[in-house]
Amino acid sequence: xxxxxxxxxxxxxxxxxxxxxxxxxxxxxxxxxxxxxxxxxxxxxxxxxxxxxxxxxxxxxxxxxxxxxxxxxxxxxxxxxxxxxxxxxxxxxxxxxxxxxxxxxxxxxxxxxxxxxxxxxxxxxxxxxxxxxxxxxxxxxxxxxxxxxxxxxxxxxxxxxxxxxxxxxxxxxxxxxxxxxxxxxxxxxxxxxxxxxxxxxxxxxxxxxxxxxxxxxxxxxxxxxxxxxxxxxxxxxxxxxxxxxxxxxxxxxxxxxxxxxxxxxxxxxxxxxxxxxxxxxxxxxxxxxxxxxxxxxxxxxxxxxxxxxxxxxxxxxxxxxxxxxxxxxxxxxxxxxxxxxxxxxxxxxxxxxxxxxxxxxxxxxxxxxxxxxxxxxxxxxxxxxxxxxxxxxxxxxxxxxxxxxxxxxxxxxxxxxxxxxxxxxxxxxxxxxxxxxxxxxxxxxxx
Amino acid sequence: xxxxxxxxxxxxxxxxxxxxxxxxxxxxxxxxxxxxxxxxxxxxxxxxxxxxxxxxxxxxxxxxxxxxxxxxxxxxxxxxxxxxxxxxxxxxxxxxxxxxxxxxxxxxxxxxxxxxxxxxxxxxxxxxxxxxxxxxxxxxxxxxxxxxxxxxxxxxxxxxxxxxxxxxxxxxxxxxxxxxxxxxxxxxxxxxxxxxxxxxxxxxxxxxxxxxxxxxxxxxxxxxxxxxxxxxxxxxxxxxxxxxxxxxxxxxxxxxxxxxxxxxxxxxxxxxxxxxxxxxxxxxxxxxxxxxxxxxxxxxxxx
Numbered sequence: 001x002x003x004x005x006x007x008x009x010x011x012x013x014x015x016x017x018x019x020x021x022x023x024x025x026x027x028x029x030x031x032x033x034x035x036x037x038x039x040x041x042x043x044x045x046x047x048x049x050x051x052x053x054x055x056x057x058x059x060x061x062x063x064x065x066x067x068x069x070x071x072x073x074x075x076x077x078x079x080x081x082x083x084x085x086x087x088x089x090x091x092x093x094x095x096x097x098x099x100x101x102x103x104x105x106x107x108x109x110x111x112x113x114x115x116x117x118x119x120x121x122x123x124x125x126x127x128x129x130x131x132x133x134x135x136x137x138x139x140x141x142x143x144x145x146x147x148x149x150x151x152x153x154x155x156x157x158x159x160x161x162x163x164x165x166x167x168x169x170x171x172x173x174x175x176x177x178x179x180x181x182x183x184x185x186x187x188x189x190x191x192x193x194x195x196x197x198x199x200x201x202x203x204x205x206x207x208x209x210x211x212x213x214x215x216x217x218x219x220x221x222x223x224x225x226x227x228x229x230x231x232x233x234x235x236x237x238x239x240x241x242x243x244x245x246x247x248x249x250x251x252x253x254x255x256x257x258x259x260x261x262x263x264x265x266x267x268x269x270x271x272x273x274x275x276x277x278x279x280x281x282x283x284x285x286x287x288x289x290x291x292x293x294x295x296x297x298x299x300x301x302x303x304x305x306x307x308x309x310x311x312x313x314x315x316x317x318x319x320x321x322x323x324x325x326x327x328x329x330x331x332x333x334x335x336x337x338x339x340x341x342x343x344x345x346x347x348x349x350x351x352x353x354x355x356x357x358x359x360x361x362x363x364x365x366x367x368x369x370x371x372x373x374x375x376x377x378x379x380x381x382x383x384x385x386x387x388x389x390x391x392x393x394x395x396x397x398x399x400x401x402x403x404x405x406x407x408x409x410x411x412x413x414x415x416x417x418x419x420x421x422x423x424x425x426x427x428x429x430x431x432x433x434x435x436x437x438x439x440x441x442x443x444x445x446x447x
Numbered sequence: 448x449x450x451x452x453x454x455x456x457x458x459x460x461x462x463x464x465x466x467x468x469x470x471x472x473x474x475x476x477x478x479x480x481x482x483x484x485x486x487x488x489x490x491x492x493x494x495x496x497x498x499x500x501x502x503x504x505x506x507x508x509x510x511x512x513x514x515x516x517x518x519x520x521x522x523x524x525x526x527x528x529x530x531x532x533x534x535x536x537x538x539x540x541x542x543x544x545x546x547x548x549x550x551x552x553x554x555x556x557x558x559x560x561x562x563x564x565x566x567x568x569x570x571x572x573x574x575x576x577x578x579x580x581x582x583x584x585x586x587x588x589x590x591x592x593x594x595x596x597x598x599x600x601x602x603x604x605x606x607x608x609x610x611x612x613x614x615x616x617x618x619x620x621x622x623x624x625x626x627x628x629x630x631x632x633x634x635x636x637x638x639x640x641x642x643x644x645x646x647x648x649x650x651x652x653x654x655x656x657x658x659x660x661x662x663x664x665x666x667x668x669x670x671x672x673x674x675x676x677x678x679x680x681x682x683x684x685x686x687x688x689x690x691x692x693x694x695x696x697x698x699x700x701x702x703x704x705x706x707x708x709x710x711x712x713x714x715x716x717x718x719x720x721x722x723x724x725x726x727x728x729x730x731x732x733x734x735x736x737x738x739x740x741x742x743x744x745x746x747x748x749x750x
Contacts, residue, residue, distance in 0.1 A: 015461050171461060243746060253747040327454050334460040341455050355460075362454055368467045368523065369565030374647070374694035383743040387694060405745040413459030420465040421565075427457045 170333025190273030393432030471524030503550030535626025653703020
């Protein structure tokens with residue numbers, strides 16, 4: 001039952017948000033990089049085949065790699081110039097991936113796809129999905145799941161609500177906030193296409209109530225549409241988790257192992273919605289994305305529009321370089337982002353932020369024994385028992401891990417955040433999830 | 448740009464500023480009013496008992512950690528918590544050497560043999576107290592007040608059917624163990640811990656409500672039963688020992704209710720006037736099974 005004006009979920013944590021460094025900085029274009037590195041795997045799904053080779057001249061917006069598989073999103077050149085290599089490079093997700101390297105040269109005017117420029121209601125859901133796939137759009141909040149796959153509603157299911165996730169609950173990050181302020185109409189336009197694609201009757205935009213200006217901007221952008229509602233959600237981590245947002249806005253529980261579409265919902269991030277609008281109105285492939293670069297270790301924190309494939313070192317330079325000695329460079333926010341070893345890794349479709357913490361800020365943690373204080377139990381928004389899962393993962397008790405619903409963990413890190421013994425709870429839970437997944441795979445392979 | 452030596456750890460990269468030591472020392476601080484009251488009511492002898500208990504617990508902890516080749520973690524404050532909690536269960540006339548033995552048993556048999564902090568199934572202070580109850584039954588039940596031998600309110604009730612006035616129970620103007628004098632000061636310390644989030648209210652709520660309702664149903668004076676003896680101290684400080692109590696919300700209720708039932712059974716029908724210690728120790732045994740059967744239903748899980 002939703003009676004409160006501010007929608008919320010139970011449990012969760014309240015980390016310091018530190019958004020003041022960049023929340024009032026407009027999105028700026030970064031200087032054109034000399035070289036970009038476009039990883040071919042920028043989505044969850046099948047790997048892509050490159051359609052260009054070394055020495056090829058490419059234009060901005062030209063297709064670089066695609067796949068015949070449905071669950072894949074093509075990549076495009078974000079810089080005009082010469083392909084200098086198609087080789088493996090370090091991936092921001094860890095490991096190495098095949099990538100196309102391009103050295104800048106020639107006219108940078110982008111090549112846009114031909115689009116009919118039709119209004120949402122003039123297009124069929126299939127036409128919208130086609131255009132979204134062609135533009136290579138994936139979830140831009142971090143998970144990088146191909147958007148057209150999310151929009152393909154399976155036989156027998158129907159979607160009643162299309163939710164746009166404007167919670168931005170990760171501390172430090174402000175890019176979604178800026179998108180909503182500066183490109184609110186594009187977000188709403190994207191939402192209308194997304195609703196058409198899924199045949200959802202109702203559009204919902206959820207925004208944490210620490211961003212009253214974004215709430216106002218989107219309310220006014222959506223004012224003319226009766227079927228779009230903009231709602232404030234409580235400022236609490238992880239409000240932007242898909243399952244938390246659905247719980248808060250609609251009080252529906254996504255079943256264990258299920259997807260939002262099992263409860264009639266599809267959720268997309270605000271940046272994704274804006275990209276969908278750009279692809280359908282302008283024929284623009286996903287080749288640039290806005291992101292936040294911030295943290296105590298950055299001289300001029302801000303929000304930048306960055307060509308995909310730009311090495312993060314270039315973005316750091318554009319933000320005035322490091323302030324003091326950098327200790328950690330994190331892609332994403334501090335709660336779920338990944339710490340990087342190299343500044344050569346490129347910005348990819350899911351890079352919502354670059355966070356630099358100084359060496360002085362870093363603390364050495366030496367885990368103490370668990371004292372069963374249950375703070376992790378009280379924090380877990382998925383109602384799991386993290387302390388128990390940690391022990392079971394260490395003991396490789398796979399049956400028990402499954403009994404304790406380890407696969408339902410969304411890895412938000414709230415448990416590790418609150419642990420007074422500074423135990424790396426979510427780390428071991430990830431290990432446990434991987435072990436359970438590996439066993440399932442080998443059982444399927446063996447039978 | 449050359450990449451400097453960057454630190455790579457898995458997320459989250461933020462942590463709340465809190466620690467086991469902070470929790471333990473806050474518990475210790477919250478008990479200061481009770482300890483001061485004990486020395487006011489029972490004289491400096493109370494302070495001597497507390498000091499001997501803390502020092503013996505700490506020394507035992509130190510020796511065991513060294514012998515087990517573990518890092519010496521006395522600064523985490525957990526041995527001091529046990530020292531204070533053990534002292535508060537002692538009658539004021541107890542010989543100091545008995546306190547020292549109880550402390551060694553509490554830390555050695557109650558905690559270190561199980562692997563130290565976080566691994567002990569029973570509350571260590573109560574193990575120490577239970578040992579003394581068995582080994583020195585006369586010494587542990589000799590109550591003095593103003594230098595005279597006196598009966599505790601629960602003894603008076605059991606033997607003479609006499610009810611001590613509520614106000615005396617509340618402010619602590621009564622014979623008893625060091626910590627079971629003033630209900631008011633116990634509540635004050637507990638309020639601090641609840642405010643800091645270091646004390647789970649479900650356990651004392653379940654335990655006190657159960658004792659109140661059951662004694663009332665049985666035709667006894669429920670207010671007397673709440674205020675007398677070590678019920679309040681036990682409910683707020685021993686039954687909420689994090690290490691030895693359930694971690695699930697429903698489990699905590701169950702633990703509190705179960706402990707309350709045992710208290711009433713022992714007080715009304717048992718051979719002892721007081722049953723808080725045994726009720727908590729008995730419930731400690733049930734923690735693994737309580738945790739297992741009260742696992743919360745995960746979001747989206749269908750029963």
